[in-house]
Amino acid sequence: DDGALAERLGEDLADDVVAVVREGFANAARHAGATAVHARVHLGTHQLTVQVTDDGTGVDPHRTRRSGLANLAARAQAYSGTCELEAGEVGSVLTWTAQIG
Numbered sequence: 712d713d714g715a716l717a718e719r720l721g722e723d724l725a726d727d728v729v730a731v732v733r734e735g736f737a738n739a740a741r742h743a744g745a746t747a748v749h750a751r752v753h754l755g756t757h758q759l760t761v762q763v764t765d766d767g768t769g770v771d772p773h774r775t776r777r778s779g780l781a782n783l784a785a786r787a788q789a790y791s792g793t794c795e796l797e798a799g800e801v802g803s804v805l806t807w808t809a810q811i812g
Contacts, residue, residue: 720759724809727786728752728761731794734779735763735805743767743803758792759809765802783807 717725732750739745745767753760783805784794790809797804 719754720811724759724790724811727790727809728759730786731761731783731805731807732763734783735761735765738777738779738805739763739765739767739803743769745802754811757810757812759790759811761805761807763805764799767802769798769801770796770803780805 719725720728732752735750736748739748743765745765748763748765751760751762751764753762780794780796787794787807787809790811792808792810794807795805797806
């Protein structure tokens with residue numbers, strides 16, 4: 712429920728979490744040919760972590776950063792966090808963090 716998330720995190724950070732999940736799913740569909748995509752949000756004491764995994768073609772390390780991922784990285788930096796896209800055991804793993812509290 713977006714309302715419960717916004718209440719705990721604040722509306723701006725909650726909106727950013729939704730944007731991360733949306734971008735992760737869009738990238739998996741558009742670029743990776745994924746047939747399964749999973750999102751996980753973990754709210755710790757001092758850090759929020761969003762992880763989106765897919766079973767697509769994986770990450771090409773020679774490709775330049777796409778504008779959508781650059782946007783997510785800028786959003787993470789606003790919270791002293793990080794944004795990384797890496798190859799998983801199968802497919803790709805997008806991990807986005809934000810410092811909270």
